[in-house]
Amino acid sequence: MNVIVLGGGLMGTASAYFLARRGLKVTLVERNRVGSGATVASFGNIRRSGRYLPQLPLAHRSLSLWRKAEAMLGQDVEFRPTGHLRLVFGKNGLASMRSFIDAARPWGLVLDEMEMREVRARFPGIGPDAIGASFSPGDGSGNPRLIAPAFAAAARSLGTEIVEQVEVGSITKTASGFEVETSRGSIGGEVLLNTAGAWGAQIAAAFGEPVPIEARGPQMGVTEPLPHRIMPVVGVWGGDGIEGYFRQVERGNIVFGGGVERTQVALDPGHAKADPASLPRQLLVLLPLLPALAKVSVIRTWSGCEGYVADGLPVMGPSATTPGLFHAFGFSGHGFQLGPGVGDVMAELIAKGRTETPLHDFRIERFAETSC
CATH class of the missing domain: 3.30.9.10 (D-Amino Acid Oxidase, subunit A, domain 2)
Structure with missing residues (x-):
């Protein structure tokens, strides 16, 4: 299975790594440099207190990966469980x-x-x-400047192709999957994962899934x-x-x-x-x-440019309109702790068609349901 990941922040690079670790062929596309958007703007907080309660299973899963990050990625990303x-x-x-x-x-x-x-x-x-x-x-902090490049390097070592500093044009659903036109040519894949942060709603809207989101800078x-x-x-x-x-x-x-x-x-x-x-x-x-x-x-x-969804919750899971399209964007300023877990969950969902971590409250169709 070939997967195109759009967006090279923490969510995208972590997803690329875990997808590649599951044996999938991955191409990650980033308009600037890996980790240069919302991730690098982050405070670096790895906290679970004060979170939306149904998000805690994802936060727990992510924390277990932060604890393994140095051994898993081969470099110190300055995770410090200082509380x-x-x-x-x-x-x-x-x-x-x-x-x-x-x-x-x-x-x-x-x-x-x-x-x-x-x-x-x-x-x-x-x-x-x-x-x-x-x-x-058990909580603490990590270095926002190190984590996305570390995931990208680890994903590349597993065969992921990382394409940086390209403009993305049209995205087309084809009989075999998706075709993404970029300033460096066309990229095809069976699956498209939208981890484009504040730009993620534009991609979703192109497939008939509008999301109320604002771009803001902390x-x-x-x-x-x-x-x-x-x-x-x-x-x-x-x-x-x-x-x-x-x-x-x-x-x-x-x-x-x-x-x-x-x-x-x-x-x-x-x-x-x-x-x-x-x-x-x-x-x-x-x-x-x-x-x-x-x-x-x-x-x-x-x-840095962060995407804030109207209800404060991210969009995570499969598209409600388009088979093979998946979303993980709009983490509303609280995604840094979740990043490794998001990547692992999305890789599991794409590879197996299901995940053990509950995502119901983050489904994209919640906006269509409230507008009815």
Whole structure:
């Protein structure tokens, strides 16, 4: 079976790798460079807390692959299971946290509720005005700049053809599968996997499957190095007016995001830029999480084009209109943790016609159903 994968971010490269590992012939097509879109814009958060509950089986599957990533891919992608600490600053956040802890337990996720004296003892300097927190010890972070190229290199070593820096024109359903016209010629395959991120809805719409999606860019930044003392990824249970998230890398830099609106991004050309005017406001919002940010220099900011589906859930699974077409796009800013699992699930679904991981809530036909 020949599979064409459209989109070379984390979802596409992971899918290509797992498809090739199952013995399928794969051609991956990317308009820019592998991993240069939404993946590289990611914060690098590998978290399960706060997720849509039916997404947890996919998140668990993905976490097991993150744990194997270095051995599986032959290089360190900087997965660090340092834990995920989520702070509470008021009664709304406290109620949200406790509700999620109870609801997530039957889904196989056990979170520890921490009192602030324990947080201060274990993680000094973090959230001095917080009133509580949850901690997920199995979660952590990875390097967004390394993971997609690592999957691409591993897929290439298994025989995958990776075609970068090409424009995709028409996509035609043929008697034998699909024909994709590119600026370097035509590519044919029996199966087409749409992992085109914010552009994925355009491909779906061409086959009669419209998806309500917006392209937006997160506002990310990194500081100068500080003494390394913060191990977990840190976020917030929302509802009390305090937002944002950060983590400290081993070199000491603080990587941060959130707290300000994502920028609008035009899909053509699809270049997302950080808004420098938002940086002072963003740092001010983040100070309750880490007061030390008031005394450090920001050395770089960036953004990237992400696709946000109207209901906040991704599109995953087979096409409802076209045999041989599959979708995995629109992860709405929370796809980094899921990436390896998405690739494994889509490869299983394409190769076997089924998957053990539930995808019902992510089916593309949900939009046609709501419009009836």
